[in-house]
Amino acid sequence: MGTTPPTALLICEHCDTVYRRRALVRGDVALCVRCDAELERHHALSVNAMLALILTAFIVFVQANMWPIVTLGLSGQHNSTTLWGMIIAMWREQAQVISVLVAFTLFFFPLGKMLTLGWLLWFARRGRRAPGFVRLMVALHHFGPWTMSEVFVLGALVAIVKAHTYFDVVADPGIYAYAALTLLITIFAGVDLRQLWDEPLESPA
Amino acid sequence: MSALLRADELGLIACRVCGLVCRNVPGDERLNGDDVGDAMACPRCGTTLHRRKPNSYARTWALLIAAFIMYIPANLLPIMRTASLNDVDDNTIISGVVELWRAGSPNLAVIVFTASIVVPVLKFLALGALLVSSQLGSDWARVQRAKLFRLVELIGYWSMLDVFVVALLTALVRFSVLSLVEPLPGVIFFGLTVVLTMLASMSFDPRLIWDGRDIDE
Numbered sequence: 001m002g003t004t005p006p007t008a009l010l011i012c013e014h015c016d017t018v019y020r021r022r023a024l025v026r027g028d029v030a031l032c033v034r035c036d037a038e039l040e041r042h043h044a045l046s047v048n049a050m051l052a053l054i055l056t057a058f059i060v061f062v063q064a065n066m067w068p069i070v071t072l073g074l075s076g077q078h079n080s081t082t083l084w085g086m087i088i089a090m091w092r093e094q095a096q097v098i099s100v101l102v103a104f105t106l107f108f109f110p111l112g113k114m115l116t117l118g119w120l121l122w123f124a125r126r127g128r129r130a131p132g133f134v135r136l137m138v139a140l141h142h143f144g145p146w147t148m149s150e151v152f153v154l155g156a157l158v159a160i161v162k163a164h165t166y167f168d169v170v171a172d173p174g175i176y177a178y179a180a181l182t183l184l185i186t187i188f189a190g191v192d193l194r195q196l197w198d199e200p201l202e203s204p205a
Numbered sequence: 206m207s208a209l210l211r212a213d214e215l216g217l218i219a220c221r222v223c224g225l226v227c228r229n230v231p232g233d234e235r236l237n238g239d240d241v242g243d244a245m246a247c248p249r250c251g252t253t254l255h256r257r258k259p260n261s262y263a264r265t266w267a268l269l270i271a272a273f274i275m276y277i278p279a280n281l282l283p284i285m286r287t288a289s290l291n292d293v294d295d296n297t298i299i300s301g302v303v304e305l306w307r308a309g310s311p312n313l314a315v316i317v318f319t320a321s322i323v324v325p326v327l328k329f330l331a332l333g334a335l336l337v338s339s340q341l342g343s344d345w346a347r348v349q350r351a352k353l354f355r356l357v358e359l360i361g362y363w364s365m366l367d368v369f370v371v372a373l374l375t376a377l378v379r380f381s382v383l384s385l386v387e388p389l390p391g392v393i394f395f396g397l398t399v400v401l402t403m404l405a406s407m408s409f410d411p412r413l414i415w416d417g418r419d420i421d422e
């Protein structure tokens with residue numbers, strides 16, 4: 001083992017089995033023989049494609065947060081809300097814990113994730129490491145599991161159906177922006193961000 | 206690759222954050238993860254290296270039990286109050302599911318039931334079973350147990366669904382005396398349950414499933 005460089009090896013994080021890394025071709029997914037977990041997958045997206053995806057997601061995210069999500073009508077009165085309207089309403093209604101939870105899982109973490117990735121990829125495009133690379137990669141690893149925009153889309157759907165019994169419901173642009181954001185997140189979910197650690201980075205296409 | 210060797214046997218250790226393969230220091234007890242002291246840092250990302258997640262059993266049990274304690278009031282207490290001119294109605298998680306079913310959306314009712322009831326219960330049972338079987342060093346159905354853990358990690362956060370429903374309705378249904386929605390303490394307990402179960406599954410180390418008796422047949 002003494003002569004093998006550490007990056008030539010791969011350890012399954014689910015069962016600790018050691019593998020010699022092999023070159024993956026398009027569409028390849030390396031699975032652990034022992035526990036069947038995914039070890040590594042070939043990234044079909046180039047750095048440029050990822051950056052474009054993140055930029056699009058960012059624009060959609062801004063719109064999803066600025067535009068009202070849904071409007072309710074009851075005997076001539078109308079009420080609509082944005083994501084921050086929800087956060088403020090929960091705070092005022094003595095549910096501060098939920099207010100903070102919503103603010104982080106639907107706003108701060110997703111925003112942080114997109115800005116961090118955008119920053120890292122912007123530099124990766126030129127084959128360079130972004131300033132603060134190590135710290136940002138570690139942060140990304142930690143707040144990754146706490147972004148929940150896709151759950152919110154389903155939650156909004158449930159809320160609309162519930163409200164429909166008593167109110168006139170109009171879906172506003174915000175909900176469509178959220179649906180688009182979910183689609184982008186799904187595309188991005190297949191990307192293994194650990195590849196950014198590997199040097200040299202993929203040369204710009 | 207006929208013999209599957211494990212990092213521990215080869216004197217290697219994988220960084221939990223960046224995945225870098227590092228050389229283990231044999232006999233260094235601090236790397237066993239029972240001690241939180243910084244034994245050795247990953248040369249690439251600076252994360253403290255541990256052979257296994259520190260105090261995985263104790264932490265996972267503590268978080269799981271805390272989550273279960275929160276789950277009881279989350280189900281018993283109402284999560285949301287709907288008030289209209291002539292009627293005040295307190296909704297629990299399960300009454301919300303029933304209401305959706307009656308409102309003619311059995312599909313959504315099933316989704317909410319799955320996210321709010323099935324997923325948390327599955328997490329309690331699955332993590333509990335994984336903890337017990339791993340602590341006993343059992344070699345029973347290892348592959349299936351490993352898959353069960355990955356399933357729990359994958360679906361766990363969808364339980365937050367009901368929390369978002371309550372938050373959205375609270376912000377939307379504000380028609381002064383005509384109609385109002387308020388969050389009730391149940392939703393706070395439920396939100397805490399979801400966070401605690403997520404933390405519990407994060408602190409469980411799936412490698413422990415494979416650490417027991419003779420791993421290779």
Ligand SMILES: [Zn+2]
Pocket residue numbers: 012013014015016017032033034035036037
């Ligand atoms: Zn494995």
Ligand SMILES: [Zn+2]
Pocket residue numbers: 220221222223224225247248249250251252
């Ligand atoms: Zn590392």
